[in-house]
Amino acid sequence: MEFRSATGADAYHAVVRAGADLLVALDFDGTLSPIVENPEVALIHHRAGPLLVDLAARVGTIAVVTGRPARQVLALGGLDEVGNAIGELGRELVVLGQYGNERWTSGVRRVVSPKPPAGLASLIGDLPRLLRRADVPDAWVEEKGLAVAVHTRRSTDPRAAFERVLPILREAAEARNLTVEPGRFVVEIRAAGMDKGIALRRLIDETGAKAAVFVGDDLGDVPAFETMLALRAEGVPTLLVCSGSDEQSELRELADIVVAGPDGVMDFLGTLADALGG
CATH class of the missing domain: 3.30.70 (Alpha-Beta Plaits)
Structure with missing residues (x-):
């Protein structure tokens, strides 16, 4: 992984110190799964499930925050089964779909969703x-x-x-x-009124997390990065990780760490789990 600056290295070590008080949230497309021509077959990376379960044993909460419908991500990611394994550890997997408008957790196991917006x-x-x-x-x-x-x-x-x-x-x-x-x-x-930044801050408030990591790859993740920077200014340790690509550079400029696409995200998750220890 590539630290953008000395500040990025400091941010990494700060979230590692949070341990069980850490929330790790990730986008899906381009982060946990590759970008493909047909989004309906964008299956999760083959290493992701075991890595998320391993990480869940070391942190407070694992969340997937995506623009996709929650049910679609559950199917493409096999996240129902991942949630089962995380639940056995006494932890919870949270899936926030449609930029936070939909919610599924491994504890409740049903998607809560509003009505489609007018227009x-x-x-x-x-x-x-x-x-x-x-x-x-x-x-x-x-x-x-x-x-x-x-x-x-x-x-x-x-x-x-x-x-x-x-x-x-x-x-x-x-x-x-x-x-x-x-x-x-x-x-x-x-619909207006919701984005990944709002959803992420609400989740942090709800879980009581004292530090947070967010991993994303595209413009829809900018509000989440901005929320993380605002939390850092408030004294909360945060780490911004960009799943880098040649198609998008804006997140790269905001990130503490840049990794090489979903393969790099998997390596990062493994490194983070190792740093957090057993």
């Missing part, structure tokens, strides 16, 4: 016209229940398609009081 159905119905206007007929639309995502990764020129469709979708979303979340060749539209 989302109207926008989904208008998407064929909007995509024609942006000249991205090959964009793939993923309906998520509380959100909709437009992927350009399968397009002939994914970056150009993304740049054409983003302002058009932003305009349509703002007219319906919805929030736009750009990502790695994806534009997600969802």
Whole structure:
């Protein structure tokens, strides 16, 4: 792993000292699983389950904070089984889906979710016209229940398609009081009022964690990084880890540690578990 500065090394050692009072939260896509053309087959890294269980024995809480629907992440990650193993250790796995709007825990074992936001159905119905206007007929639309995502990764020129469709979708979303979340060749539209930063702070308050680690890879993780920096300014030890890629640089500039994609995340989790001891 690559420390961005001496401050990053200090942050790492500070969260290690927290031990059982530490919360470790991770994004899913690009962090626990690779980015693939078809998000429906983005299976969790084969090393992730055992590493999360091993880490859970040493910290207070393990959480997955994702833009995906919670049920989808549970299936792709085998997180129900991971939660069982973590529960046997007397710990809890928390999954916060759709940027924190959905919640599942290994203790309750059911997804708690609000109703879809007003205006989302109207926008989904208008998407064929909007995509024609942006000249991205090959964009793939993923309906998520509380959100909709437009992927350009399968397009002939994914970056150009993304740049054409983003302002058009932003305009349509703002007219319906919805929030736009750009990502790695994806534009997600969802309800306002919730993001990974808000969700993470609430989880820290709820668990009473005295230190926190967050691992992410994309623009949707920026609010979580900003919350972690705000907590650090309040005196709470925090560590920001970027699952690095050539497609996204903003998180890299904010991070204490940069690792090489999901493989690097797995190495980091193993190193952290070793540092925390038995």
